[in-house]
Amino acid sequence: MNVRFGVLLTPGIEAPEAVVELARTAEALGYDLVMVPDRPYEPGLLDAWTLLSWVAARTERIRLAPGVLELPLRDPAALARAAAGLDLLSAGRLELALGAGSAWDAIEAMGARRLGADQAVAALGEAIDIVRGVLDAGEPRPLRHLGEHYRIPQVQRGPLPAHRIPVWVGGHEPELLRLAGREAGGWVATLAELPPDGFAAAGKLVDEAAREAGREPAEVRRIVVVGPDADPSALRTLAAEERVDTFVISTDDAAVLRRFAADLRDLPAAVPVVVRPASVRAKRRAGIDYDSVPPSLADTAVEPGDLEYARVRSTYLRGGAPGLVLRPRTVAEVVDALAFVRAHPHLPFGVRSGGHGISGRSTNDGGIVLSVAALNSVEVLDRDRRLVRVGPGARWTDVAAALLPYGWALSSGDYGGVGVGGLATAGGVGWLAREHGLTIDHLRAVEMVLADGSVVRASERENAELFWGVRGAGGNFGVVTSFEFQVDEVGDVGFAQLVVGADDPAELLVRWGAAIEASPRDVSGQLIMGRPRPGRPHVAQLMAVVDAREPETIIERLRPLASVGPLYDQNVVLIPYAGVMANAADGYHQGQGEPVSRSGLIEHLTPEVARAAADLLAGGAVHWFQIRTVGGAVSDVPPDATAYAHRSANFSLVVMGSVERRLDAAWAGMAGHVEGLYLNFETGTGPDKVAAAFPPATLARLRELKRRYDPGTLFRDNFTVDPQEETR
Amino acid sequence: MSDYGHDLLFGAFLTPTAERPHQAVDLAVVADRAGLDLATFQDHPYQPRFHDTWTLLSYAAARTERIHLSGNVLNLPLRPPAVLARSHASLDLLSGGRIELGLGAGGFWDAIEAMGVRRLSPGESVAALEEGIEVIREIWAADKAGPVRVDGQHYRVHGAKRGPAPAHDIRIWVGAYKPRMLRLAGRAADGILPSLAYLPGGADDLAALNEHVDAGAVAAGRDPRAVRRLLNVSGRFAPTGTSFLDGPAEQWAEDLAGLALEHGVSAFILATDDAATIERYAAEVAPATRELVAAERSARS
C-alpha cells in the first residue's frame, strides 16, 4: 500500500469557485483526499461542511474530510446524520476528523460554553461515542447517551452511511493523543505546530494508549498536515520511520500540488493500515479464515462487526447472521471467492443475487455468503434479435426499465425487487407467462463459474446438458455471472386489480380457474385470498395483465374475470410493462425469522382441488394464499427440454404459514391435488422437495450433472441434488 | 381581498429521502431544468429516514445552475443561528446568490427534546425565533461597525465577528400559522411559508393570516408588501377537474391565480416527488397562472 496524499485548502470567501477548482485539480492529479478547515467563527472562510458538500457534488473519486471539525460548535447527533448523508451522496467518500476545540475565545463569542482542555477532550470522547452510535443504524434500539457533556434521552439511529466512516481526532495535547489511541481510527497532526522532535514523542503517546486499550497501534492511521515548503526527503523519513500513511499538503497553489504529486508518487507506506480494528475482529465467527480472504475481495467483504453488516446480513424474508459476505464485482473475483469457499467445506454457504429467495438460503448463520449484487448490468447485444445480456444482481424492475425504451419486455415475476439470479436459474412465473412462457424459456446462454473455479459458457451449442440443468436447477451447478435472454416486443399492457366477494372460496376458485383457462393467452394473472374471518365479508384479490393496447380488448378480456364473483372494487390502468414492475421497495433487506411456505403445481382448479384448497385456507395455518397462472406457452415446451419439467400445470399455488408443523399438517390435505412443485416458492429444501420438484427422469439427469460439475457438493444449501443417491 | 403585487414564484417541495440518496438531488435538477424558481426541502433532523437537509441542499445547489434553494423550513432549535447564518452566506457565495432561508421554530417537540434540546413553550419559541433572526441578520451585516452583540434569553452572541456577507440579500421566510408567529414575521421576516394542508379552514384562513402579518409589519413601521406570502400546496393532475388542484393544468392555473389575487399568495411550492409532475407544473401551470394574474392586475389598475 502506498502513502496517501491530500490537500488542505484555505477556503477564502473572495473566490469560492477557485477553491472548488483546486479540489478538482487535486482530484485530477490523483490526490486521495481533500480537507477543508472548520473555523465557524472566522468570517473570512467558507463554512466547512457546506463547502465539503458542494465539493462532493463536483468531484467523483477524491475523499473528503473536514480538517478538523470544531466540535463545540456542532451537535454530535446532528453531525452524525449529516455525515451519513454526505457519505451516501458522495458514494462513501467521507472521512470525519474531529477536534476538541481550539479558539475558545471565538467559540465562546459564538454562543458556546467554554471548556477547559481536559474537559474538552472528555466532551470529544463522548461526541465520538454519539457519532458512532448514530451511524450504527443496524442496532435496533435508539441511542441513549447521558454523559457529562451531552445528554441525549433517545435519538433514532441512522441513516446507514455508504461505508464505515472513519473517525479521526486532530490535535497534540497529551489527553487528546491518548483519546486518539484509545478510540480513534486516525490521528491528525499538524507538523508546524509540533516542536522538532515532537512528532515521535506524540506518536508514542498515541501508541501507548492504543496498546493499553487492547488495540494494535496500526489501527490508528497517522495523518499529517504539512506546509507547502515541506522537504520531500523529510516526508519519506516520516513515512518510513513514523508510520505516517497520509500527508496533507496545506496549499492553495496548483503548482505546489503538482510538485508534490511528482516528487512523492508511489511512496510506500511503512505498515499496512489495519482495516478492521480489534473491536470489529472481536465479532468474527469461528471456522472462517478471515485473514486469507483474497486481496481482490478484502475491500468489499463485510463481516459481523462492520457497519455495513446491517445492509447485507438478512434477506427479504429471512433473518440471517452470516460470518462473512463476499461481494465480487467481476467474474474473476467470483472465481477468487469460490476458491475461498472451497477452503471452508464445513460452513453454510449461500449464493445471493437479489436476496428474495423464499427459502432464504442466500443468508445463513455463521457461514459464508457470496453476493453477486454488484454484477447488475443490463445491455442490449443484438437489436434485431432482441438479445440482451443481464447480470444476476440486476432486479427485475431495473431490467423492465432498461427494456422499456426499446418497446421490449421479459416476463419474470410479479415483483420488481426480485433479483435476476435466483429467478432465472429456477423458472420465472410472470405477468406474461401464458403468452410468452417462463423466464428460463427465453434464456439463450449463460456464463457461469463452476465449483472448481472454471468459467464456462452454456447454451444449446456449448455445454448443452449443463444449459439444460441451469434452466430449473441452476443453483446446483455454479454461480451464474450473466444471462443472455431473447426478449419480446411488449408495449403498454392493461393491468387490472379487482376485488371480488369470496363467500364460497371453493366456488370462486373453480370459476376463476375456468375463466382464466378459457382466456386467450394474452391474459395471465393471479388470485390472492386471506383466511375467512367471522363477521367480515370474505374477498379475494384478482390481478391480471392483458397484453393488449386497445381498451376494448382489455375490457373484453377482463369481463369474464370480473364476473367470477360480486365485484367490490376495480382498478384498471393502461401502463408500460415496466410500470407494472415498478413496485420494488427501497432500502436494504431486513427480513427476520424463518419463512415457511409450501408450493404445489395444479393442472385444473376442479371442484375437488378447490374444496381442498378452501379447507386449507379455512384451517388457519395459512396466512398467505396465492395462485398464479402458468400453462399456455409454458406448456408448449416439452417436459424434457429444461430441468423445470412440470410443464402441464396451469396453476402454481403458494401458501405461507408461521409454524412449519402446522402448515404441513394442513398442506397434507392437498396431497393428490398437486403434481410437483416450483422450487422458488418452497421453503423446504430437503431431498423430498427436490424429488417433488423434479420428476424421476429429470432428477436422474440432474444427479449425473451434479456428479460431473459439483461432485463435492460445494453448492449445498438450496435444494441440493445429491450426486450419489440412486433414482428410485 | 389583498394582493401585494409581488411577482409570482413557483417551486417544488421535495422529500429528502435518504433511502434513495440521490432522488431529491435528481428532482432538484429536473426542477432547475424545467424552469421552476425554487427547490425546497423539509428539515426533520430527528428523522433518520431523511437526509440532513443542509448537506443535501448544499449538494443540490452544486448540481443545479439557476434555481434558488431553501429549507422548508429549517429547524431552528436544532441548528444554532450563528452557524446557520455563516453556512447560508457560504452557500450563497458558492452558488452565486441562489440560497434563501426558510426558518421554523420547531414543531415536533417530543423528537427535538429526545435529541437533547430543551423544550420551549409556544411563547418561548416565538421569542427564540426572533432572537435567532436577529443573530442571523447581525452576522450577515458585515459592514456594520463592531462585533455582533445579541443578548437574548435564548441566544447570546457576544463579540462574534461579522460576516461573511452573502452574495445576495438572502430572504428569511418563516413557517408561521399562529398570531404571535405571524406578527413576528410581519416585524422581522421577509416572508411567511405555511402549508395549505395545515390550515384547518383551508384557503379561507389566509385572510386572517395576512391580517396578523400586516399588523405586525405596520406596528414595526414596515410596509406589509415587504413580507412575501408563500404557500406549500399539493395537487394532482387529472383529465377532468374535480376539486382544488385536482384537474387539468388550466384549472390549476385558475385555482392558483385565485389565491394570488384574493389572498396575495405569490409563491406556490408544490409538494411532489414526481419528475413528470414537476415538468408539467413548470411548463403549463406556471405560465398560465402568471398570465391570468397579470391580466387581472392590469384590469384592476
Ligand SMILES: Cc1cc2nc3c(=O)[nH]c(=O)nc-3n(C[C@H](O)[C@H](O)[C@H](O)COP(=O)(O)OP(=O)(O)OC[C@H]3O[C@@H](n4cnc5c(N)ncnc54)[C@H](O)[C@@H]3O)c2cc1C
Ligand atoms: C415478493 C416476492 C415475489 C415473488 N414473485 C415471484 C413471481 O411472481 N414469480 C416467480 O417465479 N417467482 C417469484 N418469487 C420467487 C423468486 O423467483 C425467488 O425468490 C428467487 O429465488 C429470487 O431471486 P433472488 O436473486 O432475488 O434471490 P436470492 O435470495 O438472491 O437467491 C435465491 C437462491 O437462488 C440461487 N441463486 C441466486 N443467485 C444465483 C446465481 N447468480 N447463480 C446461481 N444460483 C443463484 C441460490 O440458490 C439462492 O439461494 C417471488 C419472491 C418474492 C420474495
